Amino acid sequence: MADKRHKRTFWERWLPHPLMTLTLVLLWMLLLNSFTVGGLVMGLILGVVIPIITSSFWPERPPIRAYGKALSFMLLVAWDVVVANVIVARLILFHPPESLKTRWVTVPLDLKSPEAITVLAGTISMTPGTVSSDLSADGRSLLVHCLDAPDAEEAVMQMKTRYEARLKEIFP
Amino acid sequence: MNHWIILPILVPAVVAPMIVLAVRHDIVLARVFSVASAVIMLLLGGILMGMAADGQTQMYALGNWPMPFGIVLVLDQLSALMLVLTAVLGLVVVLYAIDGWDRHGRHFHALFQLQLMGINGAFLTGDLFNLFVFFEILLIASYGLMVHGGGPARMRAGVQYVVVNLVGSSVFLVAIGLIYGVTGTLNMADLALRVPEVGASEQALLQTGALLLLLVFGVKAALVPVQFWLPGTYALAPAPVAALFAIMTKVGAYSIIRMYILVFGDGAGEAAGIAADWLLPAALVTLVVGMVGVLASRSLGQMVSFGVIGSMGTLLTAVSLFTPEALSAGLYYLLHSTLAAATLFLIVGLVVDRRPGLGDDLVVAPTFAQAGLIAGGFFLAAIAMVGMPPLAGFLGKLLILDAARDSDAVIWIWSLILVTSLLAIIGFGRGGSTLFWKSAAVKGRLETDGAPESGALSFVAVGLLLASLVFLTVFAGPVTGYLDATAAQLFETRAYISAVLD
Amino acid sequence: MIGYALTFGFFAVCLALMLNLWRLVQGPTLMDRVLAVDTMMINAIALIILYGIQQQTTLYFEAALLLAMFGFISTVAYCRFVLRGDVIE
Amino acid sequence: MNLALIVILPFLGALLPALMIRAGRNACAIATGSVTLLAFGLLMSHAPAVFRGEIVQVGWQWLPQLGLNVNFFLDGLGFLFASLILGIGLLIIIYARFYLSEKDPMGNFYTYLLLFQGAMVGIVLSDNILLLLIFWELTSLSSFLLIGYWKHLPEGRQGARMALAVTGGGGLAMIAGMLILGNIVGSYDLTVILQNAELIQASPLYLPALILILIGCFTKSAQFPFHFWLPHAMAAPTPVSAYLHSATMVKAGIFLLARMWPVLAGTDAWFYLVTTTGLFTMVLAAGIALFKDDLKGLLAYSTVSHLGLVTMLFGLATPMAAVAGVFHILNHATFKAALFMNAGIVDHEAGTRDIKRLGGLMTLMPITATLAMVAAASMAGVPLLNGFLSKEMMLEEAVHATWAGQGWIIPLAATLGALFSVAYSFRYIAHVFLGPKRDDYPHTPHDPPAGFWLPPAFLVSLVILIGLFPEALAGPLVRVTATAVTGAPLPDFYLSIWHGLTPALFMSMAALAGGLFLIWRYTLVRARWQAGPHPDAKGMFDTGMAALVRAAQWAILSLHNGSLQRYLAFMVGGFVVLGFAAFMNASHGVGSRELLPATPVAVIAWILLLGVCAVALLLHRQRLLALVAVSVAGLIVSVGFLYFSAPDLALTQISVEVVTTILILLALYFLPKQTPAESDGARKVRDGIIAALAGLGVGALCWAVITRDFASISTFFLDESVPGGGGTNVVNVILVDFRGFDTFGEIIVLGIAALAIYALLEGAVRGRAGARLAAWMPDQPQSADRHPMMMVVATRLMLPLALMVGLYIMLRGHNMPGGGFIGGLVVSIALIMQYMASGFQWAARQVRVDYDAMIGVGVLVAGATGIVAMLWDYPFLTSAHTHVHLPLIGEVEVASALPFDIGVFLTVVGGVMLALANLSRLGSLSSHRPDNEGPMDVDPSAPVSSVRSR
Amino acid sequence: MEFIVASSVGVLTAAGVYLLLRARTYPVILGLTLLTYAVNFFLFAMGRLSVNLPPVISDEALGYADPLPQALVLTAIVISFGMTAVAVAMALRAYLESDSDHVDLSRSEGSEKADHS
Amino acid sequence: MAFWLELVISLLIVVGGCFVIVGSVGLVKLPDLMSRLHAPTKATTLGVGGALVASMLYFWGIEGKVSIHEVLITAFLFLTAPVTAHFVAKAYLHQHPEKKPELPPTGRPYGWSTYDAPPDGAAGQAANGEEAERKD
């Protein structure tokens, strides 16, 4: 990784993950459940200090670009999760187990950043009848188990178009 | 507030983290800290003993909370005495250990200090649950110390030691729970007030708690049938650690003395004197098991360990009589047997160091360096241990025998103490003869690689302990004078209660 | 109304827990059991949340929070153990 | 004062020889001799007073609570014995100087000898029976050292141990006897006891006391059936034998018989016990002596026999018997010491003590032979020698004694004893010094240097002179001694050579004739003897001892067989039995507390618990599965805590659960993954019963307590929590404030645990464990994926969140469930998660925290919080809390509980991480893999160039 | 409800004791863990059972559970955690040293001194 | 509390409860581990999610404050559930090496990471397949 080690800028050093800082301050204020200046100060301190402390575990900034798209992606996933659950519930409750077309499929990945791949894998796991089960040894394709997928090609296509394509825009 | 009372706990509690923090990598500095702390504890012991000498019980309310709600430390003559004994032992053992033993593993001195802290705390606390906490401190430190230096047998014995004590600790909590569940308090003085008022419908619960607690203390005190852990642990522990452990059995005895005089003593109403009926037979069986074990032992360490069991039997026999006279005798024997056992364990260490490959096994082998000097020390310590004259063991036994004369079980007590003494004499005679005399008949000489680790300082340590035994013997009069006062104070439970609660 | 819903909720969680227990006892593979336990932890979280609603107190939520965190960690630890033997490598 | 000095001098002087030996053997001997001489001189300075019939006393208190005083007194009896001990001791010292060879450590010898001498003098001068007991046992100990002096000789060692076992054991019996005696009288001072004869003899405890004291006396004096140790003690160097077994140690028993005479003697019990034992011993030992081929063996049995004689006399308990006994003690000491020294000279010169290999020494070493013959003749009771006189007196007393109404028994036995005595004495003369000169000696024996034979010669001259002038030389001494023994005025008597034609004279003559006859037909007699049975006392003792040791080993070592399973079964069984017994022995009523209704959820939880316990029990041999089951049980317990209003406990339990699970998993990597089936059915049933009873007991106790009401001190905590402790979470306020000391101890436990684990595992890297780790091969297949990417990414997000949650839980703990401990655990677990994701090595490189130091800082911070209060003279851990107004921020509550909780927090994080880091370090040591440089195995975003295709 | 608690404590104790009496360190440690659960719950229950009365002072609270046993149990949990951790480490070290995780010492080991090096 | 809020809360609880049941029924009913894995990953998590939202609304309703804990719990659950499933699947694959041939190819020069080591130097990682060689 020697080639990745570059001189960190001031902001990279002292505010390595601004989004995380924001999240933490928000989280702190919500945890306190009441607004005081003291609480905010404390939250700000923690919000700055914790990312600095943990930055060695997360050396690179996550390459998120399109925050709006990220939000819409989340909404899409949330909807899909609910739908997926209804589908899975139906499968579980009303289908004889033998009639399920379970199968493994390989999803070749265009994504490269670990964060993006993880989000994709997570999304796949939380949505219709699919669980991301393994990565290839070089991390470039995903093994997915489908609970009921009559057509493997279509399942792969759906995952790639519905999720990966969007993620590629968020994590360029 | 008499802040001196907390210092025997606080000093090691501060010194230990400082050793961990600052001088972990500098053994010399760690030794300086450790020895200095031991010396300070000895001075503290002396000061506290002086403060307790007037017969007034003093209390130290931690956190300045009113009694019986906060935790209290109580200084009386007994706790002062035990602190001094611990400090003497601690100083001697640390002297022996810094001769090289402390290098065998990490964190010896920190663990050692914390072990002393646990012991001191157990002697000072006036709160039942806090006693549990200090038991755990001294135990967990002892786990670390016991396996110091490593080796397969020691490790496996260590596992046994840990497991047995974990079971003991579990039952300790059950007993505390029962007592709290019935009386609603944890402060010993407060318990002493509330126990007599426990109604008939709760007696069974209270007494079950009391007796379970007795056996829990019995585990520490190596009382039959919970004595099994001791020989393996003590015989396999490193010499200085085993020597320090000599005081640990006394923590059990101390707790029995404290609880079953103060809380479940004569004033405990229906539960009064609950311990005696069980303690006496168990103590006598312990005595027999220990001394028969001395005869049966196959190594010197084992022999001394069984000797410790036997001496605990003797001590608890005295305790079980629950009279001031017997208690005073028992306390004298307690002082003596602690020092004698520690001396012997250190001597075992000297032997082990000089018999490469053989250790302290009772097998004939060529003689070794300083065998004569060690044999002399062994002879003295052994006669102390078995209770032959002129050393304190004999006086202690005489005192106990004399104190037992009004007991219903006097015949049992006398005959078992005397007969088992003979077994011990024969056992130690065999052991010493095999190790030191028979070896003279064998050609050759055992050589260690380089000088044995236990050098001059180790001999100084042994010498100090022997001197302490001689001191105990020569000044038996003044010492028993103090102990008589101690025992009388223990039975003056009203004074204790009012000192703590008022 | 919420009361009835809660009753149903408790019933559901309890039924789920019993089913989890059945899987835990039945196995057959170790991973089945780990999965059963993991599910049990999530169901326990549901139980705690419902209990909090029923008792109108938020005091118990930290427990649910920790359970969510630690259930994950212990499941991962079991899996790592199966995968590598060494949990922290 | 100087009376005590007589006792103390030998003890103080015992240091001298060890120091002086560097100055040479002569200096050593002279130093030793001077000590004894000085003591003897001091003793003699009291002679006038003693002979005036005065009692010299001196004393101090030693252990007043016990009545153990350092009191000494000197009367005739003490004077006689002290003179013998010191006088003969002096001769022995001179003799030993020549006897011991260059190789023998002479310093040790003289040290032991002086110790022994001091102990003996102590016995005879003690005016306190407890003090006497001390000296008594000291003689056993010092004689143990002396007998075992030649430690390379097995006989010496065995003899020493036998002597110690027998005499030491007898001493223990005597302790009991003396304690009884002291308790009857109310004092342990001899002079007091001696004045209370009626009290003692009227006491119901008289007989046990008598028997116990007699056991002590008889063992020491080698009376039947304890006689067997003495001959084996002859393995000691001859000076030792001469000293211990003629004049001193064995006479200690006799001394005590004499000493206790005034209070113990005169009863039937005394007569039958003492006389019978003495008589039987006298005859038996004399008979055995006749057939002993070892010179010292012969003398040893002879000593036993003569001691029997004196014992018998004391048993008769008449004043004249006492006189005879005292006289014989004196005479025996002179001739027997001379004979022992003589035997030593023969051994030294001829190289053997075997009578069968000796003979004809008369011409080779005339001086030695002459001395031996005179002494032996005295032993035989030949007229004109001192032995004759006292033996005559003995026979005279025997004539008047009846045993169970039979007047002939004692005289006959006494004559028989005398007869054997004559026989072995003449055998000593005839078979050693007379007869043809032998030529098979290793080198030609000749008389030794004067220093060697002068001591026996001095004694022999006494033998003759007392024999010739008994009244002049011994009369006053015997008189004053016997008076002291009986404690009453003596009848008039006169020690003279000729008493007329008394029955005793005829008995004496018969004995002489019979004895000579036996020697004349010795071969024949010996053949008859050898045809008879010969119980081998030593063999029996050894067998007995071996059997005792084996029995002890069987009993104890098969009980203490190293089996933890057994220990725990006993232990748990003990708790169960005691618990049930305690419960059944006391009254118990039914609880009246209103019970809570059982909810369906609780019932389900209960079923779950039963289920997982069943899984844990039935499938426990599959270790991972058992762990899973146990942690589910823990989970149910935590939910239980939560349900019953203990959120803090639930939080703690859940957190501890996870850490424990990970800890066990880390260890399980190395341990076998399956537990072998080892317990047989019976064992399982046994364990099942113990377990069921334990469960039943604890469950029943729990039920009994929680179904009744009680009042506890807790109302105080609820009331004071906010005003006094400054927090609304009472549990936390108790932890950091009301009972902060417990918590201080608790974090120390945790710190110690971490340090101990560190020490344990650090040591595992070296030695045998280290070698095994180095050769470690995983025992189950390993997946190729070490650090899966998804986990790494998930923890990147979770770590900051979890840290935040952990800090929040710590900071809010004072008012809401939480606190430093739980917060610390949460933070630790968050870090562990990181370690799990990316491995120990990589993660450890990112967190450069010294966990040891963190523990230290944590304990110190918590401790310092407590100590600060002491600066204002408040007790340790006194808390303070106040509200501070800060600009901009507003009111902020500042409580000392917070830094205390931060100390707890730091210790917890340090402790948990130190323990886990060390456990996982072992794994990385054994994995034989290089460190991972990145957090995950594969980073697809890394430049393609670095991905080499295979 | 009291019966459920008491019987659970009993069952946990029994299961713990049974595992405690096994021959290998591992089940013994698990047994101790179960025993610890039982004992902690027992101690906790000594403050008597109460539902939804957590000892956190507030105006709305109807009452409070006994906070003292809770504090004691908290200490006990922590302590037994430390103890268990040491037991695990020691069992592991013993296994690494001697290649056996049997809890019993053989006869010869009873007197065997550990290496000094 | 408003009726509509109560209704929503009740609905959430009931629906959540249904999903909780479904998840566990699936766990029992489905034939093999990989199929069973789908049930708790989705259904149970969603069920708990329902309860959490219900709780959040409930306390918002009675206290007027948004309780953050539920959000945090939900976040944790949704963050961890896929990771848990991923690990369970990997462990399952690892324990069933006979499944290896049934898996589709990765379409890459390397196999699935559970079975095959990552490329040398991919992340400075020097693992080789031999060391992880399987015994069975």
Ligand code: NA
């Ligand atoms: Na999970």
Ligand code: NA
């Ligand atoms: Na767990």
